[in-house]
Amino acid sequence: MSGPLAGFKVVEMQGIGPDPLEGQFLANLGAEVTVVIRASVPPTRRM
Numbered sequence: 001m002s003g004p005l006a007g008f009k010v011v012e013m014q015g016i017g018p019d020p021l022e023g024q025f026l027a028n029l030g031a032e033v034t035v036v037i038r039a040s041v042p043p044t045r046r047m
Helices: 019-029
Strands: 009-014 033-038
Touching: 009 019, 019 033
Parallel strands: 009 033
Antiparallel strands: none
């Protein structure tokens, strides 16, 4: 994917930040986003 962040790699730690949309926003700008899901997060809150 092309964009201003093409070539950047981002690790999103789910359950730590208040808003899970930052990773999606960065991916839309071209970054490669890897999501790490905490084991303590209930299955209903996982993406």
